[in-house]
């Protein structure tokens with residue numbers, strides 16, 4: 543206890559005001575032990591192929607990851623938004639995350655051959671909010687929004703929705719109404735390149751010291767929006783940058799942007815496939831309307847596909863629930879079941895291996911005993 547207090551003093555004498563601006567909080571402070579006093583604290587604001595950009599509030603630097611971290615699981619590797627401890631220009635510790643936006647690694651085909659799912663990939667860590675960005679052009683898709691909502695809820699973060707390119711749609715208000723039917727109370731913002739109204743509303747909702755991540759398809763307008771919120775073109779936008787962007791993400795591009803107003807935004811390269819990571823298949827926060835009706839189904843484990851006394855099917859036939867939305871719900875639910883089954887199985891396999899090892903040891907011990 544005493545050492546923590548000493549430690550706090552040491553840090554507060556240092557650069558804690560700078561760190562607070564980056565979102566430093568007691569949650570992270572409490573993780574520090576006495577031995578950390580000499581280390582620098584920093585937040586990851588950019589991830590490059592072989593290095594990371596970190597900020598200490600007043601200064602930024604390029605660092606690499608120490609060997610012990612390189613060898614850990616993908617999910618434990620520092621991600622944008624992580625708080626880390628530095629020694630020289632090495633990251634030696636990644637502090638425990640308050641939360642993380644996680645999805646399955648893309649390129650599942652590669653893993654299919656091995657009959658296993660991709661690893662969890664951390665998109666961003668330590669977030670106050672996540673904005674799902676969707677353009678009112680070809681990008682507009684309610685089913686994809688539902689998948690994103692599920693992804694974010696499953697990470698324990700409250701999602702919000704931003705509809706961009708309102709200027710490209712004849713009747714953006716109609717889209718807004720449609721999205722509100724799947725948003726179920728989640729805030730929805732409408733923005734356009736043509737006017738400032740929506741952007742200003744969004745801007746005023748971003749307090750200093752808070753971190754928000756933007757996710758959505760490539761081309762949805764995330765970087766354009768960040769530039770407008772920033773008041774200057776700092777992120778590359780458009781299809782040209784997307785083609786160049788693959789693996790060539792230049793160092794001029796930041797992943798975590800600190801707005802002049804103090805709020806922080808995490809830009810993300812477009813997600814081609816919304817691959818859900820694990821989540822509770824029996825409670826889908828993105829579908830409160832369906833789950834509410836489902837509570838009156840005759841069977842507790844009703845799948846809402848054929849069961850007699852299924853209130854969900856009745857609601858669909860009455861037109862109270864949308865059929866497409868029910869299908870989307872069932873698809874997501876089945877997917878999450880599949881993922882958690884796989885994870886349980888692989889955990890069971892690990893356990894079996896462990897016991898095999900233990901049994902082997904016991905055998906050897908017994909052999910020694912009896913052959914004495």
Ligand SMILES: Nc1nc2c(ncn2[C@@H]2O[C@H](COP(=O)(O)OP(=O)(O)O)[C@@H](O)[C@H]2O)c(=O)[nH]1
Nearest residue numbers: 706707734735760761762763764765766779780
């Ligand atoms: N008409 C219109 N075009 C937009 C708007 N926002 C973005 N764009 C365009 O959409 C393209 C992709 O935008 P970008 O910000 O790079 O998308 P990102 O991949 O999500 O970062 C660019 O050519 C932008 O100029 C908008 O509100 N209206």
Ligand SMILES: [Mg+2]
Nearest residue numbers: 764765778779
């Ligand atoms: Mg972009």
Ligand SMILES: [Zn+2]
Nearest residue numbers: 839844846852
């Ligand atoms: Zn049912």
